[in-house]
Amino acid sequence: MAFILCAVCILAASLHDCEGDLRFASYYGDHMVLQKSPESAVLWGYGPEGTQVTITLSGPSKQKTSPVTVTKGIWRVTLDPVEAGGPYNVTAANQSSTATLTDVLFGDIWLCGGQSNMWLQMYKIFNASQELYLAGKYPYVRTFMASLQQSEIEQTDLIQVELPWSVPPTNTIEFSAVCWLFGRYLYDTLQYPIGLVESCWGGTPIEVWSSPKALQQCGLQQTNSGPKEYSVLWNAMIHPLLNMTIKGAIWYQGEANTDYNQEKYSCSFPAMIDDWRMAFHQGSGGQTALDFPFGFVQLSTDEKGSQTDAFPNIRWHQTADIGYVPNLRMQRTFMAVALDLPDETSPYGTIHPRDKQDVAYRLSLGARAVAYNDNEVSFQGPFPEEIHLFPMSLNITYDQGVSVTPSKDIFEICCTEIQTPCGPESPWVPAPIVHWGPTTVQLSTILCPPTEKVAALRYAWRDWPCGFKACAIYSTSGVLPAHPFIANCPPAQGYQQL
Structure with a gap:
């Protein structure tokens, strides 16, 4: 230091x-x-x-x-x-x-933050050559990147600039793929200039991007040594940007918290969003909206066959344990579900899938709906509205039409002799899909032992729940995957409304 x-x-x-x-x-x-x-x-x-x-x-x-x-x-x-x-x-x-x-444009500024999946550069993604060629056709999407720096105190200005403001294709090859593609997709719709500000660092937990004030709200007051020292990237890579008027932010982070303060993420992530909003609003003299739109990527995948609940837990915590956004705790937010985009042969490790086009496109749908008030855009995958439990089956009613591919094990039920809360160590067994309708899915509960009752239901609750774009439930268009969820089940012939 x-x-x-x-x-x-x-x-x-x-x-x-x-x-x-x-x-x-x-x-x-x-x-x-x-x-x-x-x-x-x-x-x-x-x-x-x-x-x-x-x-x-x-x-x-x-x-x-x-x-x-x-x-x-x-x-x-x-x-x-x-x-x-x-x-x-x-x-x-x-x-x-x-x-x-010189050559200054006026448009919308989006800040792009997070860890290595936001950092992953354009030249590393699928179809990189074609994407870089296309970049030259978007001279009104401009890019800027802050340098990787840490500080023990809040900085007024950036310590160093990594890539100055550039007109594509200049510097696009080294720029964040998710950030660039998100901006490009927005430009296709908006047809006016987009400014993209990248400030991210691989392998970093949320605590380093959060101010002391945000951390204190979640009881996170201790510190680590080295690059995980609390608030050091907030101090050096976010605080200097607060005077900038921005339209919104997108975020791809959480992998580092699968094994670090995992149980706190449902507090620390919403608290960081709230704090950034207040800080940018105050720093810009009220020009940046107090509730500026904040989009994020729900974690993709890491280890095929993993039996831990780390990734499913963080995915759930990313929504403040509600399962979808926006919600009452996380208003004016939007989310790109990415658990159906695994990349088993990624040369950068399976934790770094190369399909960033679908991630950015799903984010752009959320931005169009939440940030630009386009009521015609569908941006959320299916999520259960009601769960009905019967003696040998369970019915799920979704909040929209569904496209269903039969699966024997992507749904799981927790079976117990007494009605107790189910956890990671509980006996979860598959609940195969047996029938479905325009908005409903019926599951068999026959694998639950006769002496036990179905106490809970979960969907895609694994690190790597399905193959590439091959999960069981999608929107009727087939574009948006259903959100993973976990829910307690009511007594037979009752229902739970989520």
């Missing part, structure tokens, strides 16, 4: 001690995207103490701000709202110098 703090000191010296130097903060640059109307973009940077700085915007529309005074080496300006489009030149000027950003 001494090296990191030293690097911070060097950066601070270069930014604040250059006499007469006027500049923008680290994540502003040529080719960037600023948040469009109805929100207002925030610009800030560094300059000589006490001087007056004016921002001029020239392009399809023109704007000149009132002068602001540099205080403690920093100036900050909030533009009037600007409609989507461009290009613009943005100039900061004081009495003796200017700094100019």
Whole structure:
């Protein structure tokens, strides 16, 4: 950590001690995207103490701000709202110098965070050559990547930039595949500029991305050494971005918490979302929405044949133990179910499936519905509304039409002699699919011993529950897989409403 703090000191010296130097903060640059109307973009940077700085915007529309005074080496300006489009030149000027950003567009900014499945670069995915070729056809989807840095204290600015704002295909090969494809799919629908900001680090638990305030809400006050030290990436890779006005965020993380504070994830993940929302809202002076849309990928797969409940548990905890989003605890969120996208031959390890196109597309459907209020978009897979238990069978009524492929073991029931809560060590047995209708599935409970009763039901409750796009239940279109779930069962001839 001494090296990191030293690097911070060097950066601070270069930014604040250059006499007469006027500049923008680290994540502003040529080719960037600023948040469009109805929100207002925030610009800030560094300059000589006490001087007056004016921002001029020239392009399809023109704007000149009132002068602001540099205080403690920093100036900050909030533009009037600007409609989507461009290009613009943005100039900061004081009495003796200017700094100019060229080829600036206005559109929607999405922050992309998480661990290695968000980090996985474009050149590593299926059909990489074709995808990289297509990237050149999307000059209005721009990318930026923060460098991997840690800090023991909250940083005002990024310690280092990994990839500056770029026009594709420049730097796209090294950029997050999920982030890029998500932005590309959104552009196909929206037809205006999209800015993508990548800030992620492989192998990291949620605790390093969370502020001390968020961690305290879940009773997480202890720390680890090294890269798992609490809040070090919040300090270095998220906190510096808070002044930026953003449209929303997407997130792919949780693998590192399958064996670290797993039982806390149903608290720590929603708490981080809430905290980021408040922090970005305050940091942008109220321009970023207090409830900005937050999308995430429900964990895919890791080890075929694994008997542990680690991955199923985290998938469940990612929804605050409700099974779907948005819900009352996680409002204005959306989720891409990915457990049906395993990659047994991935050269990067089975924990890193190469099909990021389906992941990003499912995320983009959620964004269109939740962030852009498109009521015509289906973005959620089937989820049970009611469970009816009969002496030899169990009926599930889903919240939408279903496409069913018979399976003998993807559904499981817990059988007990007395009505007690079922857990990982309980006797779970398969419940084969025997009949189905437009919105219903009937399961056989014959494998439950005659002296025992069905106490609980679960679906796809395994690390690797099915083959590629071959789970048992999908939406009628076949595009969206059913969500995994676990539920207690009512007495026979009763029902449970989830």
